[in-house]
Amino acid sequence: MALSEMEKEQRLLAKIARGETIESVAEMTEEYRENLVHLMLMQADSEVAGAFGYVPWIMKAPSTVEMLSVATIAKDEVRHGRVMYKLLQELGVDVDGRVKEFDFTLRVGDEVELGATRAAQDDRVNIFYYPINTWYDFIMFNVLMDRGAGHQLEDSELSSYGPWRRVMEGIMKEELMHVAHGDSWLVRLGKDPEHRAETQEALDRWFPRVMNIFGKPHSRRNEIYRKLGLKKRDNHEVRLAFQEDVRKVVERAGLAMPTWTPDWDRLQEDATITG
Template sequence: MTDTMTLDSYLAAGGVLTNPSNVPPRYRAELMKLMATFVDSELAGAAGFADIINLGPGIKERIAAAKIVLEKTDHAHRVLNIMGEFGADTDRYANHHPWTARLGRDADIGATRSEHDMRLAVFNYPFSGWTDAVIMNLLMSRAVAEQLAEYSTISYQPLAEAFRSIAPNEAHHGDLALEGATKLIENGEDQHMQDSVNYWWPRVAVSFGGDDPKRFEFLKSLGLRRNKNSSLRDRWSQTMAETLKSLRMKTPEQNV
């Protein structure tokens, strides 16, 4: 950053920050919120999948679920380490929140966050079984891919690099879900799968959040956003509609 350029101008022009000591308070607050949401969602997601490992119909499926649990926990650890550089108590963090806590299956909280942590609302709902978990993973892994593509270009370079390293693993979780869904269809689980699509689709869709033009422009000026939430959600919706079609399933709107 040149001596004549303000920090705001530097970030708006695509500049990057590399050290907590260079980060102003408002930037730090937004960065910590972003990291906490990711870490809490990964830990809550890992806790949810841990509970269904032994429901897998075979060894291969159980290995896949265990791999997801391991990698999501590792992803949380990577980003939590960066939070630690900003003063977060990383030793206490993992045991501070009830990651396994879930609401009732019929709860409808929209995008409301838990009172315990910053996990996305979708991670407050329980799985009803193996098939349900596969479908949730199928839908959510693609949503995570869209979000990571967005966050892999943010202006805090260490975090952007962490997200870029995490993205391939999360994409593989989607591959595992697609493989699992294909096998479930072969085993005649079509209707159960469609029921799960109808349940999880709106809950995953709302995880993108709504559009707040003023807030978006603020985050964009800090180099923390490039695309609106609705744009990410629309890309996810289009991609998942095509994936579901290949599996002989429909989106809830198409299934009416």
């Protein structure tokens, strides 16, 4: 006899409470599957959109060494996207149809500030709607966005969904390499009088954008994620950990820590994910 949704939920929550992982669609309630797919789509779409934004900088990088660095980062992001899309296919998502439906090269104009809103119907983190116009912008993606993603994806390494949990170790190692690349450049540029002002300007512009991605404190949806074992921490807890991490590298670079004034009413409930 098939289990009722209530019985399935009781079994699922009991398994999560014991620290066991969910391994199949058959074990999932509709609530669990819906929230899992939502989080994984945000990560997958962001990986691909991020890679597409980086590709032009393979040609525009300041040296042949950096051409290879950018190409490697772009390749990593495409691989991360493919890993996540493969998991989503196993959950019944039409991945190829999705990639054809959305324009992951779409970027907003330089004058646009999105706040916490998205510019299209795909699920990428909204930071990936902004253009990367300069090398300073590219470095800020490594320093800020890859770092922010790392802080958020720490929870995925402990996710109650076993297949997601198992792929995250490899993804996180590569993300940390991207952060290290950005940090080395931030210190280099920040200590160079010729580049310090433009580096500070880029930092001041990108830091608030990244702070906006983490979602509202004590959001209803985040509470559901934590109940289901898909997240471990509140949105704002992750944001504050990210902020303190940024402060350390900013101080190493001899730059001023940017400020961010939250507009809680406009922030999305979701904590967004990328890689």
